[in-house]
Amino acid sequence: MIQHIRENRRLQGLLLIFPAMFVMVMLLVIPLTLTVITSFGQRDADGNVIYTFTLENYWRLLGFTEQGWDDLYLRILLRSLWLAVQTTVIVILMAYPLAYFIARSPEKRRNFLLFLVLVPLWTNFVIRIYAWVMILRSQGVLNSTLAATADLLNVPFQPLDLYPSQTAVLIGMVYEFLPFMILPIYTSLEKIEPSLYEAAADLYANAFRTFWRVTVPLSMPGIVAGTILTFIPVIGTFVVSDILGGRQVILVGNLVQRQFLDARNPPFGAAASIILLVMTLVLTLYYTRRFGLGEEIAAG
């Protein structure tokens, strides 16, 4: 038996992959299948799941209810999508200059500058969001700083009403995912050969043209990887919106969470989460086909 395993590389490969596949089947394939089955079910008066086959939950999410047209859930889906797009664009705009700055710094200083980007990530996710509550709330750090400045300059000041709001959620999301964009963009910028810039200069390209025609295209793998690392978690979040948006900002994540834990309607929550999954997979697939696969994910 042992001799057989020693000589058969196919068998060795299967033995090595088996534990990982076992875990994936038990905790990914079976759970997702159960979620799909649940999403076709109904609930009884006590909140128990009745396994039938109905598309009712999906119709309701898309706006077709027994009482007629209601786009409540459709708007939640679109809001999540829109917020994820906004977050990703703002994060790219903020991350790019910093990544570029680090990549152009003296080599000895680069590691330290990157290290500085990572430190905030090491506080806890929930705690970072709480820090933004402290900053943005009506009597918080931002308003008191602004009030003191206005006082000093002798100009009237109206406190900003930022918490809780959708803007606060956007700020929190941007903060969470900024480092995940800086790192991959830096990795791809750092790989660019300096001779390419010299070549562009020799061919009379000005700084602006060199940036658009040389730097940006070559850093695309980094942008693609960073986008995937940002977009997917943002579209499914419920924590940031819960803490910084109060009860005002409801995203798909909040919808799923409430159906499972508060409203006790697992079939409806399951349908919402399947729609979220399909939406994410379709967008990721389209995006990676369009802009090339983010090979940098592995490096980042």
Added chain:
Amino acid sequence: MSAKKQSPWLTLVSILVYFFLYAPIIVLIVFSFNASRTNVVFEGVVNQGPCGPFYWYCELFRNRSVMDATRNTLIIAFTSTIVSTIIGTMAALALQRYDFFGKKVSETALYFPIVTPEIVMGIGILVFFSAVFGWINTALALAPSQRLTMGLGTVIVSHIAFSIPFVTLVVRARLHGFDDRLEEAAMDLGANEFTTFRKVTLPLIAPGVLAGAMLAFTLSLDDFIITFFTTGPGATTLPIYVYGLLRRIVTPELNALSTIWVLVVLIVVAISQWFQRRE
């Protein structure tokens, strides 16, 4: 990319982005010395009891729920890191160096969790465990005290599941340039498979395995969403505890906790950097 004189605008924008990254951290640390219990406005430095300005830090260590949550978080992180590093490394070796039936499918299955929103995986596992536990509890007609429930076990198992793909990804990147001839040379010199693995393969892939383990550990420590759906009585982790606090009144104790957290992580990173330099 070569080092060049930076434009002042680029420098200014970079400083502003760094400021944005650090402002919340500075606020967290400063407010851990706040005299005000409600922690909304900074009312001067606390100076109370034997600990003086470190009053909230002392309160923190006296807080049973915080200490329990810390213990749970560490148990979950260590256990899931060890198991997922072993399983993830095995999978990386299989995918990178062996041909076997179902290789493409396994590869896809291992990428899937990375592109799945965490909440989808979280509720999937919740549905799965409640179905299985419900079925077992009814089938065996267990008494209420013996019933299977969500807890440390379910959290650990779920953390193992979401960490494996990341470990595999990192270890595979390291295996990419691996020279098979080194192992053949060892075998030719009479080493058996086990010795070859221990003396040749493992030392070569060790940095990748360590990087994978560090990633798994960080992911586990920081995880909120999957833990939220798979936790149960007696298995509160720090993120879950903090989230619960946010719905009530938050005292500067929480700020003291985050300050200690950052310090501990900085020390751990410094030590690991020191070890890497020595190699």
